[in-house]
Amino acid sequence: MIPLGYFLGFGVLLFALGLYGVLTQRSAIRMVMAIELMLNAANINFLAFTRYLYPDDPRGAIWAIFVMTVAAAEVAVGLAVILVLSRRRQTIDVDAAEEMKH
Amino acid sequence: MYLAATSSLPLRLYQWTEQLFTDLGLPLWLLAVLVATVKAALIIGFILINVIFLIWLERKLGGHIQNRLGPVYTGPFGLLQTVADALKVLVKEDIIPAAADRWVFMAAPLVAFVPSVMIWLVVPFAPGVQARDLNIGTLYVAAMTGCTVPALLMAGWSSGNKWSLLGAFRAGAQLVSYEVPLILATLAVVMLAGSLSLNDIIRAQQESTWFIFLQPLGFVVYLISAIAELNRTPFDLPEAESELVAGFNTEYSGFRFAIFFLTEYANLLGSSAIAATLFLGGWSGPFLPPFVWFLLKTYLFVFLAMWIRFTLPRLRVDQLMNLSWKFLLPVALINVLGTGVFVAL
């Protein structure tokens, strides 16, 4: 069988790639994509810990389901915002929408 | 090995092969790979033969509904017409447009084709004859159906053609909209059977009655949404010839076009088989052998879909969305609610 560490290692690598993406990208859609990668990595951890440490506890799976729900809601609203941004500004550069900062 | 478990000839064949493998000292995972390959080959063969027949049937039925003869020249009753057409398409040049995104363009037909075959993994042909009895059967089918949308978007976007892109847009919007009532209608059946596995759903129908009688509303919702998912005629806006040339597959020719065509009919057959399993009791039935019942029920749905295709005119885009979100979705939700009350009582 596969030791737990392999799954955790895979999750960490995926999360790190997502983190790198969020930090380097300036396009809003790409940031959403990188965040989705990070959420996926979190789900892998939930399920791996359920499988290896708490095999009788359904809470890990329920967390994973909630993560997916929130991800779906986030993408729907996020892309609507991006769509409005692109219509008004002709760009989806996140740095272009900064007037609320000042 | 589920296939081998109940019917005797495959079982003996499997035991003989297993013996051979142990005698020759070959690893057992090689046997598993071999069995999987044989199953896949059988399923793909089944799909190919049926699709060849389906295309002929569609043309013949369409012909007779419109008071003409349909194909008559090639073979008896024109039965070999599809074979001739397939040969013609396969020897044509495989053109990739200059404006196309090469890799995405080449991958799109395959990405569309693979899920349409993978649906058959869980379809029960007869008692015990099933490639794999997954405990998430219906969810798996829904997931595989959902995988078609990115493939169509890939095809439409990579063609570098505005008609293709518009067709892909329409296909994406339509498929996503109709997936919701489709899954809700399936959910009501799952609630009645108390299981996601297709085998358990058939067993539950043997114990009570066919779910079409318990779920008339769910059945209508399922039928309409399934036809919309298949992009067939009242809902064929993604490839409406009079508006969009041929939609997302405008730029495809030869071999790749053949794969799209094959996918379309494989999906029709797959959806019909799933509908027969969910609402008409699958392979169960008196007198005739189970496999014949399965084929009969599947072809009943195929016939229904073709009949509708040659009877109804195409919808407009706004009617299409209204039908899904303002009619089918509420009806499906009420159906789920009613089923919940029924099950709780």
Add this chain to the structure above:
Amino acid sequence: MSTTLLVFFALAAISLLAAWRVVTDPQIMHAGLWMGLCFVGVAGIFLLLTAEFLAGVQILVYVGAITTIILFGIMLSDVEEVQPQEPPFYRFRRRFGRWWQPALPLLVAAAFLVALFTIYGQAGWSDLQPVGPAASTPAGLDIPAIGHALFGPYALPAEAASVLLLSALLGALVLAMREETLRVFRGSPGSSRVLQPGSGMAGREVNAGETDHPGQDEKKEVGAGT
């Protein structure tokens, strides 16, 4: 090496390669497609963890819905790839040169990587084997158990999640609606254009005079009365 391990490495390699392409591919549409591939690979990993239900949901939600929405978003926003006018860390860049820009996020990600691997190693999780039979689904990942928990003790969070989804649906709808449509729905004057209700993503605008839809008559009068 066992077969499962081989399958794991294949899936992990595909997913990580795809994830790498998501954050580096210069063509944003390709990045979206790579993301879909990455989700499929993660679903395979879920299967190896014997979480069949979640693997199915992963394909249905992530590949079927989220990838589709993102591809739609890319195509609808119809904007060229973002070209930074003023690059980030430009002061650093002036002083230290070009290598700073990719190096800093890389450093953060690498630090994160090292930190988590250290924690996992300290906890003794790296070589842990599962309890119970290897191939069967444990009780915590079984579909009936998940269902009972979700609609039993966790019914309130589940309801909250459904309210969240509903509000996200409506919010996205209102946000993405065009100005003309909103004006029609508010019933305020100033717009002679009427959007066919429910034309959805196509967002097709039709001149009020051209519609022969009986339901449009009232709205036409609203437009004409001003």
